[in-house]
Amino acid sequence: MPHIIYKKNNILETPSQCEDTVFDFLAKSYNFNNENRIPEYKVALKRDGVECLLTIKSKDDNFMVKADNITRLTPVSLVKDALNDFATITKAEILSSNTASNGEKIDPKKEYLKDINYFVNDFNTDKEIYIEIGFGSGRHLIHQAEKNPDIQFIGLEIHTPSIEQMLKQVEIKGIKNILAVSYDARLFMEFINSNRVGKIFVHFPVPWDKKPHRRIYSNEFINEALRVLKIDGKLELRTDSRKYFDYCTDLLTNLPTGKITIDINKDLEVISKYEDRWRKQGKNIYDVVLTNYANDEDINLNHDFSFDKNINLDKFLKNMDRKAEVNEDYFVHLEDAYVINEKTVLLKLTFGSFNKPLSKYILINETEIRYFQGNPLPTSANIKAHTRIQELLK
Ligand SMILES: C[S@@+](CC[C@H](N)C(=O)[O-])C[C@H]1O[C@@H](n2cnc3c(N)ncnc32)[C@H](O)[C@@H]1O
Missing domain, CATH: 3.40.50.150 (Vaccinia Virus protein VP39)
Known part of the structure; x- marks a missing residue:
């Protein structure tokens, strides 16, 4: 897994840009009343039209940055480039890394x-x-x-x-x-x-x-x-x-x-x-x-996965139940939250069917609530879970 270990610094100013990577925001883990929680950060970036997150964690007395494992960015050469851009823009003093290109680069603009x-x-x-x-x-x-x-x-x-x-x-x-x-x-x-x-x-x-x-x-x-x-x-x-x-x-x-x-x-x-x-x-x-002998029901790839926009963020975070809620054929597990500023939060959750759970982030601010990196697939379990998530966010 590509990563960079570097000396702790001021992390990142956002929005900012380095080469082809645009850094949109920085979010810090919410401590849920646990003063001892060691902060972890998420950095949102856009590259080649794709948005994803990097994770910054403390490692001994230093920081380690790597790709967030939910918001997959492929191929691996793109991850390496994004991490190297991150190191450049934060003027990171690199202690170790495995982000050098190994020649296995796929040109992401390849038409096919x-x-x-x-x-x-x-x-x-x-x-x-x-x-x-x-x-x-x-x-x-x-x-x-x-x-x-x-x-x-x-x-x-x-x-x-x-x-x-x-x-x-x-x-x-x-x-x-x-x-x-x-x-x-x-x-x-x-x-x-x-x-x-x-x-x-x-x-x-x-x-x-x-x-x-x-x-x-x-x-x-x-x-x-x-x-x-x-x-x-x-x-x-x-x-x-x-x-x-x-x-x-x-x-x-x-x-x-x-x-x-x-x-x-x-x-x-x-x-x-x-x-x-x-x-x-x-x-x-x-x-x-x-x-195959039979026609199957079409899946509706166009389900409306939007959210109502009125949410009291402060109250929501204070009352957020981080235990999984299990229903007959789907579940919803609000796992974690990362604060971008007083009015904006990144919510980490897993939901959907038991045999194919989906982990995602939801970006919540006063004017917009949306699934980061796009909507889930409209499977019946995801649709039910989305309805429940909407209720939980109210
Ligand atoms: C034994 S090779 C056969 C390649 C080719 N079909 C042939 O007959 O020469 C199996 C290929 O399947 C790919 N593969 C393995 N698991 C896969 C997966 N879950 N999804 C897509 N490709 C996979 C491997 O990378 C490998 O190239």
Whole structure:
């Protein structure tokens, strides 16, 4: 995790700017009547059109600044640049840091590399969508995109050099129908509207034999895949791991409906780097394809997540209950508060469904209350939680 340890100083004047980073405000942890609480600070910044927070904590007699772990900023090169800009503008006397660029830089302006917020707020296409999860070197993704120019492809990958390599090919070949996202595929599907996807390819996922909870396939993932797939849309697993194959067929054959086809050593038009390796070793390759039969209810990506604006901040903070409030199918946990000034507060909270809790900040001042970094996804649990949060803020 990129961070800088530096000698304690006056922290930061805001608003201010250094290079491409605009520092909007500084917030200090509210002590909730605990005079011994060691202050922690949040710094709000904007970079490349994205807002996020840095955390400043005391470390021994010094300060440590790093990216706040709720307001994710990707790729990691952006975090490093923002931290270095922070150190410059605060004239920090650096004691140690790991924010030097390591050459794994993705140009954030790359046309076909999208931030996850793009899929929440702006993604819109009339085209059919195909998704490839963990595209690696991108051989299969690029082959498919060239063969199907009318399909919009979304490539998900968490390995930065692989994304770079794939995007280089996209540029060289002039391919216009791939969007790449650096995001965990297990969490991505919920940003896609229902019944829009023709195919989801999961080719040679990491089997995670020792850490099965990290596998792409799970009941939740399969249900989300079925929701985004159109009728006759397919979720395609290709693997060399017999254990992963058995695990996935077990999950899929426990579904109430659906068609499953299984192949062994089926030839595809393109052989990925991994497949090449396994074939040379004489390993079996298994395909398990799930076909979707039903249309699903559309998720409403446009729910109104605004707040009423009248709040007595002082009273609210004094009475804030920091215990989680658990309801039947959602919860709300007001965790912490950071004071920007007498009239402005940053509230940290976790809420939503139990199996996918969402941590966020709410920025509260007299004229505006809003979710920092944009609204939550309009899942039913988040909508219920939002209604409850509105009541708690009154
Ligand atoms: C074994 S490689 C296979 C790459 C490619 N599909 C192929 O056949 O050559 C698995 C890839 O999945 C990516 N990956 C692993 N977990 C992921 C996740 N949760 N979301 C997106 N990509 C993931 C890894 O970074 C890696 O590039």
